[in-house]
Amino acid sequence: MDAKDWLLLRILEEDSTQELSEVADLTDLTEAEVEDRVSAMEDDRIIRGYCASIDWEKAGEGVAAATVNLKVTPERDFGYDRIAERIARFPQVSSLRLISGEYDFEIRVTGRNIQDITRFVSEQIAPMEQIRETGTILVMKSYKENGRILYDRKEGERLLFSF
Amino acid sequence: MRDFISARTHNIPPSGIRRFFDIVQEMDDVISLGVGEPDYATPWVACEAGIASVEQGQTSYTSNRGLPALRTEVSRYLGKRFGIQYHPEDEMVITTGASEALDIAIRTVTDPGDEILIADPSYVSYSPGVMLSDGVPVRVPCRMEDEFRLTPDALMEKITPKSKAVICNFPNNPTGGVMSREDYRGIAEIICDHDLLLISDEIYTEMTYDGEMTSAVQAEGLRERTILINGFSKAYAMTGWRVAYLCAPKELCDAALKIHQYVMLSAPTMSQYAAVGALKNADLDREEMVTEYQMRRNLFVRGLNRIGLTCHLPRGAFYAFPSIKEFGLSDVEFAERLLIEHHVAVVPGSVFGPSGAGHLRCSYAISREDLREAVRRIEAFTTSL
Numbered sequence: 233m234d235a236k237d238w239l240l241l242r243i244l245e246e247d248s249t250q251e252l253s254e255v256a257d258l259t260d261l262t263e264a265e266v267e268d269r270v271s272a273m274e275d276d277r278i279i280r281g282y283c284a285s286i287d288w289e290k291a292g293e294g295v296a297a298a299t300v301n302l303k304v305t306p307e308r309d310f311g312y313d314r315i316a317e318r319i320a321r322f323p324q325v326s327s328l329r330l331i332s333g334e335y336d337f338e339i340r341v342t343g344r345n346i347q348d349i350t351r352f353v354s355e356q357i358a359p360m361e362q363i364r365e366t367g368t369i370l371v372m373k374s375y376k377e378n379g380r381i382l383y384d385r386k387e388g389e390r391l392l393f394s395f
Numbered sequence: 396m397r398d399f400i401s402a403r404t405h406n407i408p409p410s411g412i413r414r415f416f417d418i419v420q421e422m423d424d425v426i427s428l429g430v431g432e433p434d435y436a437t438p439w440v441a442c443e444a445g446i447a448s449v450e451q452g453q454t455s456y457t458s459n460r461g462l463p464a465l466r467t468e469v470s471r472y473l474g475k476r477f478g479i480q481y482h483p484e485d486e487m488v489i490t491t492g493a494s495e496a497l498d499i500a501i502r503t504v505t506d507p508g509d510e511i512l513i514a515d516p517s518y519v520s521y522s523p524g525v526m527l528s529d530g531v532p533v534r535v536p537c538r539m540e541d542e543f544r545l546t547p548d549a550l551m552e553k554i555t556p557k558s559k560a561v562i563c564n565f566p567n568n569p570t571g572g573v574m575s576r577e578d579y580r581g582i583a584e585i586i587c588d589h590d591l592l593l594i595s596d597e598i599y600t601e602m603t604y605d606g607e608m609t610s611a612v613q614a615e616g617l618r619e620r621t622i623l624i625n626g627f628s629k630a631y632a633m634t635g636w637r638v639a640y641l642c643a644p645k646e647l648c649d650a651a652l653k654i655h656q657y658v659m660l661s662a663p664t665m666s667q668y669a670a671v672g673a674l675k676n677a678d679l680d681r682e683e684m685v686t687e688y689q690m691r692r693n694l695f696v697r698g699l700n701r702i703g704l705t706c707h708l709p710r711g712a713f714y715a716f717p718s719i720k721e722f723g724l725s726d727v728e729f730a731e732r733l734l735i736e737h738h739v740a741v742v743p744g745s746v747f748g749p750s751g752a753g754h755l756r757c758s759y760a761i762s763r764e765d766l767r768e769a770v771r772r773i774e775a776f777t778t779s780l
């Protein structure tokens with residue numbers, strides 16, 4: 233990993249669909265060099281995948297999301313890992329993190345509507361024997377996701393000429 | 396009625412881009428490479444600090460020298476970034492932009508008839524600033540072959556017994572040229588040997604892309620004879636806040652302060668608080684912006700070279716300075732036709748001094764998309780010639 237790799241990651245994280253030629257220009261590399269570096273980082277699993285950032289609400293698809301905090305009893309020999317792996321298998325769980333403080337896990341749950349979410353939490357997550365407590369926080373509106381602003385924002389104005 | 400305007404004011408040439416400004420107002424699909432400021436908003440941490448100060452009623456003058464907290468942060472910053480030490484108590488003045496810092500620095504040192512050497516091409520305010528003090532601006536050419544550095548030979552050539560000071564600005568507006576430590580050492584020797592003062596406008600230092608960020612003051616012998624100017628307009632996208640600083644050894648600093656306290660009293664208070672916020676908490680914002688500019692530079696300079704506009708690699712600031720000499724038009728004609736026929740605004744290089752003739756200053760502080768489109772339009776123009 234050098235400064236150019238770092239630049240590549242930054243570019244791809246922002247928009248992984250950019251033309252190869254553009255990426256080469258931005259990093260001052262040849263296209264072949266870009267391809268080699270990117271595939272090396274894919275092989276090393278530094279790059280985990282590519283995806284689109286979607287405003288599902290705008291797409292007309294019902295969306296609901298919640299952060300669910302979990303108190304968990306860790307298991308002898310496995311700590312939190314095994315229970316984490318069990319929870320992570322559910323497609324409804326889009327992120328799962330071990331956190332400090334009062335709770336142990338913070339998971340992000342998505343569904344088509346609130347009922348989906350509450351049903352999932354009460355029927356799938358809460359009954360697991362290692363889960364001691366759940367605290368569900370429903371998302372009411374999203375303003376920013378993954379570093380992207382979701383509302384319309386007016387840009388500041390600049391003079392067209394200045395020294 | 397008499398002509399009330401002083402001869403001194405009459406003698407200052409009018410802005411070299413007034414006409415372009417008028418043309419551009421009439422167009423609605425212009426891509427402007429003519430902007431001399433970042434296209435980022437001020438880091439929000441800095442804005443919050445400014446807003447909070449107003450909410451808390453901090454709306455009075457500050458001390459003439461500037462907020463103590465800001466001077467302390469500036470001192471810390473210069474130490475950390477360049478390893479240079481300026482005492483916040485008596486070697487620093489917070490100013491209303493680098494513009495004011497330049498003005499008072501020039502006035503502090505210039506007596507009528509003093510020759511002030513200016514690395515050319517240069518930012519547009521230096522020469523009029525010198526003329527307002529009845530000094531004589533003497534331009535020292537910097538050439539594309541030298542990547543627009545100020546070379547010892549060029550400097551030597553212009554020194555006379557009347558020479559008093561040198562003004563330089565690296566990374567440079569308009570060329571994007573930078574000076575390495577080695578380069579500064581070269582001119583330091585001459586400046587010391589001829590007992591000159593240096594006014595170093597280092598407002599673009601954070602925008603240094605390849606290699607080490609440098610300050611003139613790092614060169615041996617220069618700290619004692621330099622007025623260092625830096626600020627927040629570029630590095631923290633704070634052009635509208637009007638805040639910057641001047642650092643110099645105590646005696647010079649006290650002299651500059653004397654002018655500052657009469658003409659400005661103090662820099663805007665809210666802006667000084669915002670600047671404290673910027674220095675304390677906006678490193679990430681700054682790095683993010685600088686990285687983006689580095690990528691745009693790569694993209695844009697490659698694009699220019701691809702379509703046949705020869706361009707040295709600008710290692711700093713956010714300007715490319717391609718040569719258009721081979722197209723048989725002056726830089727002013729080229730810029731005017733490019734604007735009228737293809738709606739791309741650039742600043743002719745000669746606006747920045749005779750060494751800029753035959754070049755265009757193109758700011759790449761605009762979106763990548765617009766940069767690509769600008770290159771396409773410039774290509775359409777050059778192939779039509």
Ligand SMILES: Cc1ncc(COP(=O)(O)O)c(C=O)c1O
Nearest residue numbers: 395431492493494518568626628
């Ligand atoms: C080289 C140079 N010095 C000084 C300034 C003025 O900066 P400020 O906004 O701090 O007055 C500029 C602004 O364009 C500049 O390019």
